[in-house]
Amino acid sequence: MTRDQSESATNRSVHxxxxxQPATFPTSTIYDxxxxxxxxxxxVKGAPKRGQALCLVAAIDAVVGVGSAxxxxxxxxxxxxxxxxxxxxxxxxxxxxxxxxxxxxxxTLDEVLELxxxxxxxFPDD
Numbered sequence: 001m002t003r004d005q006s007e008s009a010t011n012r013s014v015h016x017x018x019x020x021q022p023a024t025f026p027t028s029t030i031y032d033x034x035x036x037x038x039x040x041x042x043x044v045k046g047a048p049k050r051g052q053a054l055c056l057v058a059a060i061d062a063v064v065g066v067g068s069a070x071x072x073x074x075x076x077x078x079x080x081x082x083x084x085x086x087x088x089x090x091x092x093x094x095x096x097x098x099x100x101x102x103x104x105x106x107x108t109l110d111e112v113l114e115l116x117x118x119x120x121x122x123f124p125d126d
Contacts, residue, residue: 030085031120033063035113043112045103056102056112060085081126088123089115 034056042053049058064082065071071078086098093115095101102112119126 027124029120029124030060030063030081030126031116031123034059034085035116035120037063038109038112038116043109045107055099056089057086057099085119085126088119088126092118092122 037059038054038056041059042051043059044050044053044055046055048055054062060082061067064078064085065073066075066078066082068078090096090098090101093101101107
């Protein structure tokens with residue numbers, strides 16, 4: 001885990017059958033990283049990017065490294081991972097188009113972050 005990933009890690013509680021107190025340990029998923037990026041740089045609707053702010057799909061691509069020669073891995077594997085992440089998010093909100101869901105006029109950043117938090121719990125191995 002890199003220093004940046006360590007700093008952005010969140011605490012998750014796990015209850016064990018042999019003690020009443022929850023054990024906590026730091027974990028970070030791609031969903032946590034996307035949420036952190038949107039909080040840090042800002043979230044935008046209707047465009048992939050505006051200034052430093054990113055839409056949800058562009059934030060996923062940025063975290064995965066789509067279009068980045070600096071991040072390791074083939075472009076195909078990065079696109080596949082971004083696609084899998086997007087598919088998981090679409091499944092959670094039961095929509096066919098994640099951009100349309102995110103860009104909905106009534107959508108709020110809190111709802112986007114809530115979706116990412118739910119995804120981090122539902123798909124911790126991503």
